[in-house]
Amino acid sequence: MKKKIIIAIDAMxxxxxxxxxxxxxxxxxxxxxxxxxxxxxxxxxNIINKELVKHNIVSxxxxxxxxxxxVADDETPLTAIKNSKNTSMWNSVNAQLTNNADITLxxxxxxxxxxxxxxxxxxxxxxxxxxxAGLWPSQKGMxxxxxxxxxxxxxxxxxxxFAEMGSALFKSIFPDQKPHVALLNIGSEEIKGTEILKKAHxxxxxxxNENNFIFNGYIEGNKLMxxxxxxxITDGFTGNVALKTAEGTAKFLIxxxxxxxxxxxxxxxxxxxxxxxxxxxxxxxxxxxxNGAIFLGLNGPVVKSHGGTDALGFYYSIDLxxxxxxxxxxxxxxxxxxxxxxKN
Amino acid sequence: MKKKIIIAIDAMxxxxxxxxxxxxxxxxxxxxxxxxxxxxxxxxxNIINKELVKHNIVSxxxxxxxxxxxVADDETPLTAIKNSKNTSMWNSVNAQLTNNADITLxxxxxxxxxxxxxxxxxxxxxxxxxxxAGLWPSQKGMxxxxxxxxxxxxxxxxxxxFAEMGSALFKSIFPDQKPHVALLNIGSEEIKGTEILKKAHxxxxxxxNENNFIFNGYIEGNKLMxxxxxxxITDGFTGNVALKTAEGTAKFLIxxxxxxxxxxxxxxxxxxxxxxxxxxxxxxxxxxxxNGAIFLGLNGPVVKSHGGTDALGFYYSIDLxxxxxxxxxxxxxxxxxxxxxxKN
Numbered sequence: 001m002k003k004k005i006i007i008a009i010d011a012m013x014x015x016x017x018x019x020x021x022x023x024x025x026x027x028x029x030x031x032x033x034x035x036x037x038x039x040x041x042x043x044x045x046n047i048i049n050k051e052l053v054k055h056n057i058v059s060x061x062x063x064x065x066x067x068x069x070x071v072a073d074d075e076t077p078l079t080a081i082k083n084s085k086n087t088s089m090w091n092s093v094n095a096q097l098t099n100n101a102d103i104t105l106x107x108x109x110x111x112x113x114x115x116x117x118x119x120x121x122x123x124x125x126x127x128x129x130x131x132x133a134g135l136w137p138s139q140k141g142m143x144x145x146x147x148x149x150x151x152x153x154x155x156x157x158x159x160x161x162f163a164e165m166g167s168a169l170f171k172s173i174f175p176d177q178k179p180h181v182a183l184l185n186i187g188s189e190e191i192k193g194t195e196i197l198k199k200a201h202x203x204x205x206x207x208x209n210e211n212n213f214i215f216n217g218y219i220e221g222n223k224l225m226x227x228x229x230x231x232x233i234t235d236g237f238t239g240n241v242a243l244k245t246a247e248g249t250a251k252f253l254i255x256x257x258x259x260x261x262x263x264x265x266x267x268x269x270x271x272x273x274x275x276x277x278x279x280x281x282x283x284x285x286x287x288x289x290x291n292g293a294i295f296l297g298l299n300g301p302v303v304k305s306h307g308g309t310d311a312l313g314f315y316y317s318i319d320l321x322x323x324x325x326x327x328x329x330x331x332x333x334x335x336x337x338x339x340x341x342x343k344n
Numbered sequence: 345m346k347k348k349i350i351i352a353i354d355a356m357x358x359x360x361x362x363x364x365x366x367x368x369x370x371x372x373x374x375x376x377x378x379x380x381x382x383x384x385x386x387x388x389x390n391i392i393n394k395e396l397v398k399h400n401i402v403s404x405x406x407x408x409x410x411x412x413x414x415v416a417d418d419e420t421p422l423t424a425i426k427n428s429k430n431t432s433m434w435n436s437v438n439a440q441l442t443n444n445a446d447i448t449l450x451x452x453x454x455x456x457x458x459x460x461x462x463x464x465x466x467x468x469x470x471x472x473x474x475x476x477a478g479l480w481p482s483q484k485g486m487x488x489x490x491x492x493x494x495x496x497x498x499x500x501x502x503x504x505x506f507a508e509m510g511s512a513l514f515k516s517i518f519p520d521q522k523p524h525v526a527l528l529n530i531g532s533e534e535i536k537g538t539e540i541l542k543k544a545h546x547x548x549x550x551x552x553n554e555n556n557f558i559f560n561g562y563i564e565g566n567k568l569m570x571x572x573x574x575x576x577i578t579d580g581f582t583g584n585v586a587l588k589t590a591e592g593t594a595k596f597l598i599x600x601x602x603x604x605x606x607x608x609x610x611x612x613x614x615x616x617x618x619x620x621x622x623x624x625x626x627x628x629x630x631x632x633x634x635n636g637a638i639f640l641g642l643n644g645p646v647v648k649s650h651g652g653t654d655a656l657g658f659y660y661s662i663d664l665x666x667x668x669x670x671x672x673x674x675x676x677x678x679x680x681x682x683x684x685x686x687k688n
Contacts, residue, residue, distance in 0.1 A: 137596075138596075139596065139599075149530055152530065152537065152538055153538065184585060186493055186496065186580070186581055186584040186585065186588075193496065193581075194496055194497065194581070220585075220588050221584070221585045221586070221587070221588030221589035221590075221591070221592055222588040222589070222591045222592035222595070223592060224589060224592050225592050225593065225595075225596040226592075234585075236530070237530055237537075237538070237582065238581065238582060238585050240530040240565070241528060241530065241564075241565045241578075241582050241585065241586050242565070242585050242586065242589045243565070244530075244564050244565030244566040245565035245566070245568060245586045245589050245590050245593075246565075246589050246590070246592075246593040247565070247566045248565055248566035248567060248568050248569050248570075248590075249569065249589075249590040249593040249594055249597075250593055250597060251566070251569075252481075252482075252483065252569040253593075253594060253597050253598075253629070254597075255483075256625060256628065256629065257601070257625055260618075260621040260622065260624055260625035261618055261621055261622075261625075263621055263624075264621065266617045266618070266620070266621070267617060267618045267620075267621035269617045270614040270615070270616070270617030270618035270621070271614070271618075272614070273610045273611060273613045273614030273617065274604075274605055274610070274611045274614035274615075274618070276610070276611075277604045277605055277607055277608065277610070277611035277614070278604065278605075280604055280607075281600060281601055281604035281605075284600065285597070285600065
């Protein structure tokens, strides 16, 4: 019998926890009718049980693992290391060592989650820094972008690790597509950019092949969403600024569009006719679909859900965990890094 | 009699030059009926004259300065220095030394324009690097963002120069508003970011005052367009990526919106009712309104119009030149830098 996919969920992390976490679980159970997974919920047994009853969840695929405490949102990584051993977050990560969990999901404090995960799971040999990868919509589907803020300064070695791990992540989530890697820069010519980018560029060109990833060269910010490259590599400072700038731009445009379309009686009538089209437009670009940043570089995958997301957003990050394990992320990463070592 | 504002225009630079340049001039003359300016057109006299006739331009405010050559789009800065003395670009910049021009506008080759400008106009004392500043829409109007790509790596001294010059630029374009400076970073807490950012942060905090600029601290990418800060300071690598990512995001959203609103008969009907509202929305966010990057740090202002813009975009950059000189940019910069020197 094939081993079931076990997802360890920090039920107490994030705003409105555990309500939105358990509602997210209930959406997942309705949408995924297979029996090849178990959801292990870490947190206060009484509270979780009440939420399960509220959402009519009766399922053999859900198990509760009681913990007394939860990591506070204002806790710093330093104090958390000492104080967190009884928390739902610590135990949901530790579940990968003690309770056969394949992956951990939390919507709690990001800094603490990163430090705890690194401490418990340890770095993969030959990878010096963990990265935070995210999903990004494009004209052709979705792209993986990393680093999104774990490393504000990077050497070329880090960027190459990110390319190897990012393309492994892409292959695990989208098994039918090939990863096309590009390096974020301010021009597309080979002579552009910092010395670190130029060195990473020439190394990635060497590593580019059908089995590993295809290297497309440099990419500029305005081409990110065209989708010709689907694994975007950058340092954590630039990646974080780019991601947040895209979010801010989208919000600015949508706010202005809403204002324009409700300013007079004619435009309000137009809203009646365009209702379903605009709803589809909104759905396609719903930020909750891209919820879930993946910590890469540790000996086990950890997914961070946005703290402020709702039940649907939390559902999407449970689904992301499921896909990542189904697609054998850790094996893909090890294969890609093996390839890297041969070349070195 | 007060001296007229003299704008030296490279009539031969950019795609579709001189057609779009001269059409831009004609729009400017129709919209600006004052007689406090002169437009000096540098380029081939015969060709320019034909364009002036085509656009029915008969005006004492327009003068032609004949040049034989134009800088090619594929010219590199290195070869251009030797070959460009007879070009419209060189002479329109040199006009600030020889023909009383206050400012230069070109839509030609950016790299060549930057090198020629620096060579002819020289750096302002105490400013070590020139910066490229641009305009960015916000919920409260417009912001100034710099550097957009002239310096891919910056020290804290450069960032402080950018803040001083950027707030001077803001004051010259928007004389009724106060400059509120913010430093682009990946978090808003003081402990976040690189060492260079932390040093620049503490120096800008010291310099913040009502006469100079108000320092708002760090800003994250998602807040750029809220408009609470209107002078955004960053290194050229990050600024370039942020600007282009915002452009790409806007294009992605608008393309998807168009597709959604033309997908069926109902949504097509809705377009009839929302026609004027959507047109206003489009106008408000028209990229041509933000056309024109300003080189700061030289002993004279140079504006680079986007090479691919049309006549309306070129008009907006002529108007930007006019506003900058009317608002006494160079005096504002000198005042701001004087203040900086006192503090040093």
